[in-house]
Amino acid sequence: MENQEVESDFLRSVHALLRELDGHHPAFQSERGMLRWTLHKKIDRNPSNGAILIKILVKELERAERFNYHHYIIPLLHTLMYTMIKAPCIPDELYGRVYDFCKKLLTLPKPYCTIGLEYARQLKLERMMPGVLYQRMVSAEQSLKNNSFPYQEKVFMFADPDLLSVSVCQALIEEIKTAQMAQCARSCMLYVIERAFQTLLKEEQRDVRNLHSILQAMPLDVTELCFQQVMAAIEHTGRTVNVEYNQYVEEVRKIYTTLLSTSGEDVQKDEVERSSGIPLPNPRISFHLWKDEDQLWKELVLFLRSPSQSCEQDSLNPELDSFEFQDLLSEYDYCEHTRFSVLSNDSGIERDLAMPSNEICTAEAERSRLQRKGCMKKKGTSLDSLSFLQSGCSGQETKPTEKLHRKSGCSTMEPLAPMKRLHTARVLVLGDDRVLGRLAQAYYSLRKRESRRTFLTRRLKVEFYYVPVAEEQPTTSPAEEYALPDQTELCELAAYLGRADPWYESNINTLCHMIPKLATMPISPSKASASDLFITDVIAYYLRLGLQPVFFQVYAVKLFFSNATLEPAEDIFLIELNIMLEEFNPPSDSLPVKKKPTTEVPGTDLTLLYKKVLLSNREKDESVSVRSTGLIMKAIPSNEIEDLVCLSVNVAEVVKISNLSGRSYSLVTNTIRTRNIKLRSTEQRSFTVCLDKDSRRVYKNVISIEVFPCLEPSYCLQRTKNRQTSLQEEEDVGLAKYLPKSLLLPINTFAGIIQ
Known part of the structure; x- marks a missing residue:
């Protein structure tokens, strides 16, 4: 009867979790996430009920797959796997059902197949060595x-x-x-040791309950030795294919028997059974x-x-x-x-050093030219190049295709041995x-x-x-x-x-x-x-x-200032670039004396040069002149329907209107989708640029900007090296074409x- 009440309670909690995913509780949007946390807290207080919750979650997963409720699958699967890590002693029948369900996900598109494959691997490992996910x-x-x-x-x-x-x-x-x-190191070692004994030594469960006080009474060096032995037994089983499950259990039982023999009998008799289980720190x-x-x-x-x-x-x-x-x-x-590197590619002889053209050989220039970093001539190893090849690919194909849709999925590539x-x-x-x-x-x-x-x-x-x-x-x-x-x-x-x-x-x-x-x-x-x-x-x-x-x-921006003596500034942004045009108030003496003053039109004349992004993966060069009061470049799409990797440039355009009372104007917002854009003020009027909504990253007195996708530094390095060694203008040669x-x-x- 008690298990039926627990099962009913878990079932109500899981159904409430699914209703939350459907958005059926708009009045409690601020409390979303509490149901999942409360459900796992119930397992923390009583880990023995983990098998009951896993059984319910498996049923709901099979039901979601059968009726095509795909938006339930990933939340339920994450909840199930987290429960498996927290709760010990899961029946083999449940392992088999979850493993079979994860294999079914391989027929679905990303991210279902990616997550299903990862969890299938973890389940196979956990079934071979119970408790290994927790211990690792x-x-x-x-x-x-x-x-x-x-x-x-x-x-x-x-x-x-x-x-x-x-x-x-x-x-x-x-x-x-x-x-x-x-959560000190000693306590966490005790958790790992107790979890291994609790998961594997089912026949000695009564003695395992007394293990906590036994370990607490031992010196730190003994606890560390026991922890090393338990981890060695686990990893030895994982590395050796021919090691059977019974041999793995026997190794852990030996460690447990030795531990009991070195402990005092009084400690075991006076121990009170713990009810809270082994926590996951x-x-x-x-x-x-x-x-x-x-x-x-x-x-x-x-x-x-x-x-x-x-x-x-x-x-x-x-x-x-x-x-x-x-x-x-x-x-x-x-x-x-x-x-780019401290590795020297020259002979080290002074006359062999490259001399820039049109250089004035002043004493200061000569002194700076002769200063050299202490280094040795050494050919760069392929290890450095391969490390960039792996860390920069981010789980995608080595040479990314020019697709517009945003990438997601698996994490970084598996490194070489x-x-x-x-x-x-x-x-x-x-x-x-x-x-x-x-x-x-x-x-x-x-x-x-x-x-x-x-x-x-x-x-x-x-x-x-x-x-x-x-x-x-x-x-x-x-x-x-x-x-x-x-x-x-x-x-x-x-x-x-x-x-x-x-x-x-x-x-x-x-x-x-x-x-x-x-x-x-x-x-x-x-x-x-x-x-x-x-x-x-x-x-x-x-x-x-x-x-x-x-x-x-990540997008790069190059800013040119009204003061010609200032060097152009370079920066990057991730989310937004905001351009605010300064108000133009002409002096009174510049107005014609005999003519009737016309209606002042706000804004500034801008020239936009950009490549228009199309769904066909083609790019079309465009040039347009507009009068605008400001514009915003958005790198994050406003909805999932138009999830394109491009900039949405929203231009507040001033449109002149002629009517019986005279000329007036109206403001119209136009949207341009592009990857590269150049913007210039034809009236030489400056404007202010703010990056990523941060008031600490504001540039003033700007008259022109260039925005383009930020290049990967390792790609720039390889391209620069190729240009130095080859007279060809091709960019993607050598290692650069793989980055x-x-x-x-x-x-x-x-x-x-x-x-």
Whole structure:
């Protein structure tokens, strides 16, 4: 009777979850995501009920596949797999049904076949070695040092202090600290050991219940040795094809027997049975206020150079261990304006150095020309080129086709054996569209550094996650002249991801206004437990299952100023470029004296040169002159019907109208779709340009701009090398034809783009 009540409760919760996906509860949109979190919390409190929930989820998945309810499949499958990781002792019959369902998904288009294949592989591994998904996840996320599974992961949470208030940042820090109170390395090792014994040693379940106190009473070195032995047994089974399941169980039983023999009998008799089960600790999160432009790159370098993270290291402390960046920074600064690499391609003899044409041989020029970086003549290895080939492809074909539709799907390519990356950095940014523009800048800078000297790419895999956060009153300086849009327009990319992936909309977009509310709630003294923390639990769920990236084109812009002495500025943007034309007030003496003054027409005459984007993948050169009061270039489509990788240029055009009372005008908005555009003011009147809605990225006194897709730095490097060694004008020769041409920023979601 008790199991029937539990099953009925789970069934009601799952049906409520499906109704939420259908949008049948518009009055509770602000609470979306709570149903999924509550459902998994029930498993945390009583893991033995996991098999009941999995049975219900399998039935609903089979029903969704039978009646073509495809929008249910991915949310239900993610919920099921997360339950399997949390709950031990799943019957083989359920494993078989889930595995067969995942194989059926291979006949469906992306992203169903991609997710189905990945989960089928995990299920096959879990069925061969029960508990391996849990143990590997905990070992990697907590960076537990062991020789058998050396993979390490770290979560970097970046918050822009200019966009988020101090109270919001402090509330996030407090919740992260609360979640990590009981997550030291020793506790996580105990969880892994207990989970292995609980999953495999079914005959000794009564003794396994006493294991927690046995391990707690042992010294740290004994716990570490036991953890190493358990992980070695698991990984040995995974690497050896001929090892049977019984041999794997016997190895774990030996470790368990040795552990019992070294423990005291009194500890086993006095132990009280634990009712809460073995928890799945949240990933360790390091919180960072994004103040330095190079902070992301420096943190990634520290992650590679530092030893394994442990509980003793405070991941929330901004004062990290000192690291000598002079070597890397100096070489980067030196190469910024001179060359791409520190590898010398010349003989080193002074007379063989290339002399630019029309160079005035002054003493200063001669001194700067003779300065050389200490380096040796060395032929670049193919390892550097291959690392770019792998890190830049982002899971797509090596040479991208000129398709208009946005790309999504699998993550980065599997590296080759000699270049296997053991570190994964999960970069999570909080904020609105403005912080994403900053992320695009940091990503471009990182790729540019790596094109000059490969340091991170060969050993580190970087994944990007985005949680929208919008406060009621954005924290802006009162002296700023640029008027910010309202809150709905400040989260355009999050709205697009919500339309592309409904599960992202239900679980992540709900945090947009929930996180600011967290800052206003009083801190309860009884909230010392990490069992009921909603924000960190949802973020952990997103980091673990949000593995399908959506790729966004980064655009470059070149700005020319009215002052001819100023060099043109170059920048990039991800979401929006806004052009505001300055009001023109002619002086009174310039008006004709004897003629009747005519109606003043607002705006400025502009000339637009662009390539029109068509659905046939053809491009048509266009040239148009308009009088406009301003225009906005949008890189994010407003709806999923016209999801094209192009710029939507909305021009506010001034149209003159003749009537009986005289000439007047009206404003008409026209839309142009293009990838490349040049804009120039024919009246030499300047205008203001704002990038990604960020008042900190405003350019004034601009008279002309050029916008085009930003090129991948590694592609530019190879193309430049080919031009130096060959007189041909062909761009795609050598390694350049295998590299992606455009720079795409991947943002991870649960499903990518659902067709």
